[in-house]
Amino acid sequence: MEPVKYAFVGAGNMAEALIRGLLEAGAAAPSEIAAADISEARRTHLSSAYGVCTTASNAEAASAAALVVLAVKPQGMEAVVAPLREVVGGKLVISIAAGIRLAQLETWLGTDCAIVRTMPNAPALALAGMTALCPNAACREADVETARALFSAVGDAVILDDEGLLDAVTALSGCGPGFVFEILDALAEGGVNLGLPETLSRRFALQTLFGSAKLALESGLEPATLRDRVASPGGATLAGLEALSRGKLRATLHSAMEAAARRSKELSG
Numbered sequence: 474m475e476p477v478k479y480a481f482v483g484a485g486n487m488a489e490a491l492i493r494g495l496l497e498a499g500a501a502a503p504s505e506i507a508a509a510d511i512s513e514a515r516r517t518h519l520s521s522a523y524g525v526c527t528t529a530s531n532a533e534a535a536s537a538a539a540l541v542v543l544a545v546k547p548q549g550m551e552a553v554v555a556p557l558r559e560v561v562g563g564k565l566v567i568s569i570a571a572g573i574r575l576a577q578l579e580t581w582l583g584t585d586c587a588i589v590r591t592m593p594n595a596p597a598l599a600l601a602g603m604t605a606l607c608p609n610a611a612c613r614e615a616d617v618e619t620a621r622a623l624f625s626a627v628g629d630a631v632i633l634d635d636e637g638l639l640d641a642v643t644a645l646s647g648c649g650p651g652f653v654f655e656i657l658d659a660l661a662e663g664g665v666n667l668g669l670p671e672t673l674s675r676r677f678a679l680q681t682l683f684g685s686a687k688l689a690l691e692s693g694l695e696p697a698t699l700r701d702r703v704a705s706p707g708g709a710t711l712a713g714l715e716a717l718s719r720g721k722l723r724a725t726l727h728s729a730m731e732a733a734a735r736r737s738k739e740l741s742g
């Protein structure tokens with residue numbers, strides 16, 4: 474294999490999102506990306522959809538690249554990473570695996586290996602992700618910037634110095650899309666209960682969530698300010714907000730996040 478900029482070890486959903494982001498952002502040409510996967514179907518898909526180089530050999534892809542993204546499932550990580558120890562010396566290694574700590578990666582790859590542990594999220598698939606990045610002590614400033622640029626191609630990216638915050642990040646941006654999809658589904662269902670046809674109700678619910686997030690992002694206003702602006706005294710929104718308060722929406726969301734953070738901590742051992 475010819476030398477490439479980026480190698481993806483494991484070429485599933487998240488690797489595909491990152492590859493798509495890099496290509497769409499013009500940060501890499503297809504010939505500068507290698508993807509290794511045990512699944513022949515995934516390799517065929519990646520090479521025909523994006524024109525990237527594919528291989529069944531993780532070591533071949535990692536050897537060819539300056540930056541290696543570890544994108545297999547957490548439970549398969551040790552078996553995949555340990556044999557790459559000799560190959561990744563001097564390269565930047567980025568892990569996207571949930572719950573795999575920097576200390577574990579350093580045990581498998583060596584403490585002198587520059588490693589960035591990250592927590593991306595599913596909206597990266599729509600190039601609207603949120604990623605937290607934690608570099609280890611071996612990373613230089615340039616390594617951190619290279620890693621940040623990769624995730625900036627698929628959304629927003631923030632560097633965290635404290636790896637301990639990743640459980641909170643997991644509970645918020647990692648699991649958050651699941652909570653939001655549940656809310657979306659409940660809003661659409663609520664519309665149907667009030668007499669709207671199902672397809673129309675889903676369309677109204679989706680555009681309402683999307684539009685509200687976009688307005689909050691573009692206005693830069695506090696969510697509470699925006700909420701108060703749409704809730705005029707004696708109006709319909711305020712009547713609904715009072716029902717949400719009686720149903721303890723805030724406390725329920727907070728306990729969902731606490732449960733997710735607890736589980737994230739358990740999974741990373």
Ligand SMILES: NC(=O)c1ccc[n+]([C@@H]2O[C@H](COP(=O)([O-])OP(=O)(O)OC[C@H]3O[C@@H](n4cnc5c(N)ncnc54)[C@H](OP(=O)(O)O)[C@@H]3O)[C@@H](O)[C@H]2O)c1
Nearest residue numbers: 483485486487510511512544545546547569570571593595
């Ligand atoms: N999806 C998300 O929302 C999300 C969010 C944050 C973090 N992550 C992390 O991203 C990582 C990948 O998740 P994903 O959703 O992209 O999973 P995925 O779609 O299952 O991708 C993993 C890929 O790796 C392949 N693979 C398995 N064993 C391999 C091996 N020994 N060598 C090479 N390739 C191998 C799998 O093939 P087979 O399917 O044939 O096994 C699959 O194509 C995980 O560690 C996860 O924690 C995902």
